[in-house]
Amino acid sequence: MSHGKKKQAPGPRELPGQVRERAGAPMLVILGSVGEAAHLVRTLALPGTTCFQLDLYPAERLSEELGDSASVVTRPDLWDLPAEFASAIYLPQKGGERELKIDMVEQAWHVLRPGAPLLIWSPYDTDPFFPNLLRKIFGRASIYNLERSTVFACVKAGDRPRRRHEVTFQARLAGGPSCRFLSRPGTFSYGRFDDGARALLESVDLVPGQRVLDLGCGCGTNGVFAWQRVGPTGHVTFVDSSVRAIALAQLNAQANGVASFDAFATAAVQGPPEASYDVVLANPPYFAQESIAQLFIARGQAMLKPGGHFWLVTRQPRMIEAMLLETFAEVEAGERRGYTIFKAC
Template sequence: MKEHYFKERPESESNQRIIQANLLGHPFSFITDSGVFSKQGVDFGSRFLIENVEVLPGDRVLDLGCGYGAIGISLRVHYSQLQMTMVDINERAVQLAKENWARHCLQENMKIMESDGFAQLQSDQRYDLIVTNPPIRAGKAVIYRWFRDSVSYLAPNGRLWVVIRKQQGAQSAVQELSHYYPIVDVVNRNKGYWLIRAVMN
């Protein structure tokens, strides 16, 4: 049986590989492993988010559920002034994200840590931008908890960007986000994926 990637301590035997990807016009090579999301290549949803998210110079960014780091690392390479924080519940994914960060010679303006959503982040920490390709297999209770908690970690005019497939609950995600955010819109759609933006006042 395929192991669920949304767990703290993966039990599957490690089987690392290196994958290649071109994101935002930059070549990347990422170390991946069993027990983490999309180990065979950067998935379409993550690519869709990376290529379309609106980033401002100097944004404090949180990559929520970072996996092996494709979203956060590619954004940090392309937008060099970002302050990047990356979190994941999966210890193997976090270690990979750290190794992949180092592979791309990114030394500063970063924090990568284990956290179940926002649990290990400082309560007074604020971000200008939170990006997530949420763990659908973890269920709506987890994802909606992330939506609710994100409000407390965004700066004024902060933005949450979420990519999710229509058949996996994009419409209900929009409705749920509307309970917490004054502005929620679908920025783009492609191949059944919706790119959703929620903005604080």
């Protein structure tokens, strides 16, 4: 068998002149990977730059990477920022969520000064998604097809009302009362009740009065349905690294009558009191970094009372089982709806 040279990952894309020429301070960088956003900030080196993220995990890494070169902020919505930016650059990721792209472009209009440009630096050399969207929101757009990327440029003009992009869905569990959930792009379980979450909740043992931690809560479906079973003497805590997800979980808990709950936006599962929960429910991203599953397991174990149970749903049972056996004395596994459900204590 012959062994060729190992392929090296491509380095950062060269910043196009169309972006350099139009970027002005104060500049806003919208989403993007940590490496891409940091490369952009360093290359332009504009004073007063702000980087916006929805999730604390990349936000904290980006802040460490940039130091004092830029301010890194997280908000549930982009338009929570003041309309003070002289330019904004959106870095959509390859294969990114369509609805999130629409939402970010819509909200970007509202954080720009009049006459300020929005620049979209797409990772595709041809990108048919943005032209019609930009014309609808900004009126017109210039398009520059380049090697390895496309740049779209448009300018804020006139007035425009705020238009939210969100989906409300209803779900019911095991013949219980139907619940209504608000969801927004960029969060887990957007527009639907996740099948893995349903499988987890159909498997878990809950009794009235228990304290439940919904770890990686998304818009809060697991915690809300857990509340139906632990009742008014119980308590639910929602945890997620996405500040948008936590805002939605709070709204959905209130709308569905959860009387005793709290919520924490945290990248390291910090904030809730340790050794204080009877049950931890975990639904880590199935194909995300292994470190996220490890974090959920380690911090989930720390949150349990003596005799408490950690429940996790996954589609990667071999990897997860090995991690659980390193942390817990007893691990059981079952299957439901094509998912593996682990119970550990």
